[in-house]
Amino acid sequence: LDYQHVQVPFEITLWIMLASLAKIGFHLYNKLPSVVPESCLLIFVGLIMGGIIYGLNDRSPPVMDSDIFFLYLLPPIVLDAGYFMPSRPFFENIGTILLYAVVGTIWNVFGIGFSLYGICQVKAFRLQDVSLLHNLLFGSLIAAVDPVAVLAVFEEIHVNEKLHILVFGESLLNDAVTVVLYKLFRSFCEMPTIKSMDVFAGVGKFFVVGLGGVLVGLAFGMTAAFTTRFTKDIRVIEPLFVFLYSYLSYLTAEMFHLSGIVAIIACAMGMKRYVEANISLKSHTTVKYFMKMWSSVSDTLIFIFLGVSTIGENHEWNWPYICFTVIFCLVWRALGVLVLTFFVNRLHVNTITGKDQFIIAYGGLRGAICFSLVFLLPDFHRKKLFIAATTVVILFTVFIQGMTIRPLVDLLAVKRKRESAPTVGEQIHIRFLDHLLAGIEDISGHWGQYYWKDKLEYFNSKYLQKILLREYDQPKSSIVLLYEKLERKHAIELAEAGQLGHAPSHPSLLNDNRTILRDKKLEDALNPDVLENIQEILARNLYRIRRTGPAYNRHTLPGETEHVEHTKEILILRHRSL
């Protein structure tokens, strides 16, 4: 038995296998994911595993190595998020997102840091040796909202596109701020004295980290696009370039102490358009599937490891500190969201409602990033306290907030509902008006950002496309591409059926030879059974307005949602009527 020889890859594969089997297990029970978010279940599995290992070996189970997390587990998730991020709503709301990410995070960090320092001053808690700097350091790592946890929970609740993009974008971009503040405070801890010059240097560093990350990402993205221009004859390795370049951008950014997450997002968003035009359709599908697969595995592993690492002797339980940490996290986030939203609503007409604010505040989940950062702290004697506090905060946010957010959202929505169910006529007319408004809004265009978007489009068509695209022709929007694909498919179907006439492909559109007596129909319409049937039909089949669904979903590919099916149907119908 040569276990030593294969130990490392064997154990890794076993963990991944465990993660995947756990995932299958959850989806076997249909009811479970709707009550308990998947992330909770995964942590639970991790806790069990950790307990087993602890019991067997009688020592603490392997703590998740921060390096493994930051170098191997986090990049696939962020890449997946960046690649499938719908760029239009993201850039529409970029101002708000940046405001929440930067100002909000700074607010949270200082708020939590200072208030915890205040708590430490209370003699009864025996916490006097935790200095202000330590508290600020702790604040910087605990304040950041975590994209992994947010993604996991927000999939369960269906919020509108704008809200989704706000919280999601914020959780991705606050990495830059977190990195800077964390490193800043850590270096301050080691320095004997702190001059104001150092503080200014810190502020400057923030801009460097953020913008540097974007530049690095874009550079790699453009290079990737350029490379794919020449891959016509070796289609098989095309998907590899996408992943290699993105990962390289992440590593390069980390090497220069810039924000890796921002870099990888910039890389993905930058190269997506050109790469998709250059690589073959099959490679494209491969890229999408692999990305989803890797990010799913990473996601699962992170949560399981979180559970495993919780068990053990790494904690110092000082309950007052821990409780106040949790409370302050909630309070400061809520305050931050309120204040910032007040400013945002003054500037934009597109107001963020109270319900939205609640979701943003309550949806500020902490996750594995905080956990890893706390393990990276230098060893000082209060480190275990911080570890314990971080663990409790993460568990609290993921479990309690994760599980209750859905019922609370439903509760808030129910309060606005009318007393009587809308009549059929109302439903139809309301949907009609919604479509009408969506159309008018599209015609009237999106203010402000349109100027920059036009400029970018101009730059794009004049220079970038010539360099980066293999076949330079008129840029086609995804709608047109979809339309062309449908046309081709339709033509092939017709040819195969041997008909050149206008043959309807859906039997339901065929006009049967049934004679329908109008009087009889009216009588039937009065029947309550028919009414219920109608309501059900409408609820299931009315096309959704463009903006009411989440555009990004962890578990399904973009082309497979029902929204796209509807889009295809609409296009087919319009074409027939032309």
Next chain:
Amino acid sequence: VSHSQITRLYSRFTSLDKGENGTLSREDFQRIPELAINPLGDRIINAFFPEGEDQVNFRGFMRTLAHFRPIEDNEKSKDQNGPEPLNSRSNKLHFAFRLYDLDKDGKISRDELLQVLRMMVGVNISDEQLGSIADRTIQEADQDGDSAISFAEFVKVLEKVDVEQKMSIRFLH
């Protein structure tokens, strides 16, 4: 309408006007990708063009969009004697009504309703089911027994709905 809004609208108008001749044609509208997948896309486009014409100038463009200006509180009380502003509730509803009523006879007939329904609902609904939905809609709204929905009946159906909010563009002040 403030000066800055007019400027913005004008820049949007010119960016849509690819032919740069100061008017928009139907093709210019059809180039907007999101409109292509809007079930009511064609009808909305037609609403911009006056009877029988194929080009719309900026004035017409603005006029149609003015229906969707949000109603401000201070507007409700002033100028009771003047002509009703384009974005009043009644005019907004009239605009929507005109999108249903293609033959402009002042009534939404069963066929016109069926056409709109077919556009908004998937292909999985049979004609029969669609017919019963249309019948139900007419039956709920019809008060004078002509088996069609007149404008007054249309208004009555939507009286509980916050039409002012539903038909206001959210980024125009």
